[in-house]
Amino acid sequence: MGEMTDKIKGVANQVAGxxxxxxxxxxxxxxxxxEGEAQKxxxxxxxxxxxxKGALGDKI
Structure with missing residues (x-):
């Protein structure tokens, strides 16, 4: 996954949590x-x- 995808999914999981x-x-x-705390x-x-990933240029 790319930088933006990870960031978007991360925010979505934080909100859902x-x-x-x-x-x-x-x-x-x-x-x-x-469960909510774990998801957050x-x-x-x-x-x-x-x-x-953004800082390293998606090389990880």
Whole structure:
């Protein structure tokens, strides 16, 4: 995947994770909150990967 693809997917996962966390909080479901936190963290890592690819010219 290219730099922009990773960044876009990363942001999408961060947003989806935040939504899951909010839903889990509203429904008092710690399992859903944990899923949301994990997805948000995954999105942050994906976005960082895209940033690194941009800095290195997609060579990784």
């Amino acid at each position: 935040e939504v899951k966390k909010a839903v889990g909080d509203a429904q008092d479901r710690p399992d859903v909150v944990a 963290t995954e999105g942050q890592a994906q976005h960082l990967k895209g940033s690194v």
